[in-house]
Amino acid sequence: MEEGVKRDSLTGVPQGGLVSPILSNIYLHEFDLFMDSLIKKYHDTRADITVPNKDYSKVTRRIQYLREKMAKVEDTNLKHELNKESRELRKLRQGITSRRIEGIRLRYVRYADDWLVGLVTSPELAEKIRSEIQSFLKDNLKLELSLEKTKITDLLHVKAFFLGFYIMVHKPKESGYTRALRFGVTRKTRISHNRI
Secondary structure, eight states: OBTTBOOOOSSSSOTTOTTHHHHHHHHTHHHHHHHHHHHHHHOOOSSOOEEEOHHHHHHHHHHHHHHHHHHHOOOHHHHHHHHHHHHHHHHHHTTSOSEEEOSOEEEEEEETTEEEEEEESOHHHHHHHHHHHHHHHHHHSOOOOOTTTSOOOOTTTSOEEETTEEEOOBOHHHHOEEEEEETTEEEEEEOOSOBO
């Protein structure tokens, strides 16, 4: 309605109209079913899709060996050298992830015509899934997927914007540290998992 006169819209439902979310839900129901099929196809059902990183474990074992050796050594110069190597290894270990991902996580959420797909996978598979979504929308629903708006984002480096919120992953070094008691000694340890 414009100034009391009804006009037909040639471009679809007006933005912000009351019926817009209802019609989006009806029309995009097929898309929801398609996304469910993608989740069944790709999503790994194991509780933990990570495995210990051997490189991280190797460096950690070396650090532990150096600490134990420093406790037994009397020579100050040797103790200094062992401590120096231990510090360098701890700095190196900060850049290594403690666990490697060996599986795929796929999540999907939609609110009216805004939707988000969360993936834990390789960039190549993310591109493949986006192209499958693009094909489905074009072939089945006659919708064009805007590649400018439909971005593949690494949440460790860039924030995603969805429904008025920024979504990001805090890196372990940003997540903080905790105190852990091991072998009667309290040590400051890094929280080794990412948090959204």
